[in-house]
Amino acid sequence: MVGKQSTLADVARAAGVSLATASRVLSGRGPASNAARQRVAAAASELHYVPHAAARALATRIGTRIAVVVGGQTAHVLNDPYVGRVVTATAEVAAAREVGVSLHWLPLHDPAELGRLAEHRGIGGIILINPTKPALDVVPRSVRGRIAAIGIGSRDVPSFDVDNAAGTANVVAHLVAGGRRKVAMITGAPWLPCTERAVAAYHRVVDAAGTPPRLVPGDFTAARGEAAAVEIMTRWPDTDAVYALGDLSALGALNALRRAGVDVPGDVAVAGFDDIAFAALSRLTTTTHPVEDIAAGAATAVLDRRNPGPLTRYPSTLVLRESA
């Protein structure tokens, strides 16, 4: 059907240069005259040359796949739909580079596992989803330049992240602007840096509004959202708005509230965070993030060994629907 695919040798021959020169031009490393550059490039596109990822990996000792690493208490975190979105987006950009993707769970209690993974031949780059500080601390220097985080970063790990604090601040400010005076918040998993920052932002807005803070711990699940809503209405019956870090929890809260006969948004407004697919269906006010763009940005940086600077920020955009 396609016949034999052409190799670097074919390109070199067609361009009338040596293998080494062709390699230098195509891989972008090492010197080459303009004339050579031109001819090699021409020959390559003429022959539809596509470098053989495995051969390159073998020669460079650089892996042939990019690892998406998710920290969590159990391997169950891998089934999170958010992880699915990241993996999917990563796989898409990786495919264009002849690179595959693999998925790994990083046990919260054993961040050193990341070091082992990084040393592994076969792994060309790493994308960390929502890393914790301890995980960031054990990133071996050998992966420097081919690792990125979706979430907080570090000196060695460039971060691609949503402006979490601003996102939360926006939502809470919207609630306050709508006249809500008793805004409760259901937080996220306590060990996640993003939870911290969101809680801080909540405090700032609520304090500035002269409104009492009402925090209830969450874990991003719908079940916890339901329980948390009940807890909130029991402890503070006059609550008039609930903000949950994570749409699933928000939707759980919404359900629990309605089931308890509370009018949403009449009596209590409900807002979430993330704009999952289901949020639109339930008319949930929330804040949306370009997850696919973020993942693609991180993947591109890793694949191209590009240093994008310590922090690439993505916007968190308020989506107004019926619930708040």
Add this chain to the structure above:
Amino acid sequence: MVGKQSTLADVARAAGVSLATASRVLSGRGPASNAARQRVAAAASELHYVPHAAARALATRIGTRIAVVVGGQTAHVLNDPYVGRVVTATAEVAAAREVGVSLHWLPLHDPAELGRLAEHRGIGGIILINPTKPALDVVPRSVRGRIAAIGIGSRDVPSFDVDNAAGTANVVAHLVAGGRRKVAMITGAPWLPCTERAVAAYHRVVDAAGTPPRLVPGDFTAARGEAAAVEIMTRWPDTDAVYALGDLSALGALNALRRAGVDVPGDVAVAGFDDIAFAALSRLTTTTHPVEDIAAGAATAVLDRRNPGPLTRYPSTLVLRESA
């Protein structure tokens, strides 16, 4: 941290055999004495030997990643959460084999693209998600033995699939058993084989019950579910149950109905298909499928070049909740 990883040469040396023998034993191809087998195996596990996927790929001309291929009208199908689940599960089992995953959109109007993808070095195996007959027809024989379908298969493509017909039959039978006499169905994308089979099953049950068939076309989206529900209640106001192929559509229908003041399940029962994460949250009666198991089964077959027989069936299990 881990020092240098051991190579086949290390194993061969430790076992006191030649490189070739070690290779034969470890790859399972070619003859080898029992004595040799034992010693090589021992040495390998002693040294924690892991074959270098890239080197193997280079030598065998077999790719280093497994492609997940999704057919659809636009590349947008790649963002479907179902695809995410499959990719995630595949990536997990692939990682254990030192193989990566890549994701590809197969345009509905150009199934031949599959042939090109299959010829591509770099691609070791293919998993087709919900392939159509035309796509199956252009599967080149060169990929025989390293391809599998999640959905219908063909002579050359082993199928790993849910018992779609039984699943639909179960749901509809449950509706009928609950006293519903006017059961409407919102179908799925018409070009998908699974839609066909589900519709046929619906007809069988409904006919057997002496109940009129009421079909409305769907496309798996929530928006279409909402519109379809309105359409149904307009055309057949006495409808007392709606079954949607796909939970998103079912949830859309549920919302539309409730918003129109219809009591669910009092006046109209609603049931879906797939048991997506939000189904539980909305108390939707549906039918659940072991997607991760299915994907893992398909991936394993492809990676191990194992022929599992033409069809591996997975159960479709009714999940009774409040909506029906």
Add this chain to the structure above:
DNA sequence: ATGAAAGCGCTAACAC
């Protein structure tokens, strides 16, 4: 049944 040796396609020293 086993070993020696020739690659797979590419990169990286190293000489020129």
Add this chain to the structure above:
DNA sequence: GTGTTAGCGCTTTCAT
């Protein structure tokens, strides 16, 4: 700036 050459780690004839 360019070419020659030696591997990267594995599989696979081909002798033995």
